[in-house]
Amino acid sequence: MSDDEIDALATGFCDCTLPKALWTHEAHFATALWLMLRRPDIRVERDMPGMIRRYNESVGGVNSDSSGYHETITQASLHMARRMVADQPDGVTPAAALAALMASPLGDKDWLFTYWSRDVLMTAQARRDWVAPDRTPLPA
Helix, strand or coil: HHHHHHHHHHHHHCCCCCCHCCCCCHHHHHHHHHHHHHHCCCHHHHHHHHHHHHHHHHHCCCCCCCCCCCCCHHHHHHHHHHHHHHHCCCCCCCHHHHHHHHHHHHCCCHHHHHHCCHHHHHHHHHHCCCCCCCCCCCCC
């Protein structure tokens, strides 16, 4: 994905015009990286939960105990994306950071199951609040 494509995708997410079909695993990470690298006015760990909830509702989704926004997945993904950015050279572009991230184990949409069992991660509690990994801690 190019920087221009990421700019368009992230802008579409922020203004709730991104088609739902484009809100993929890669798009979630692309948007998080773009926000981290291009929008210092946004604190992603604090602000992205509300942004995701608003986006979900804008495309007809429901944020409930069984669908929509998931706090543990969001915060874990942001933690790992931030680690990826920290490992990149100064001035890294969103496209370069995304390429590195997607080439890593995070590119697999099931990466979370290295750290959480499905039984823990898929609970209503994990969807509503941060639940620590039950398999192995996230890297510091």
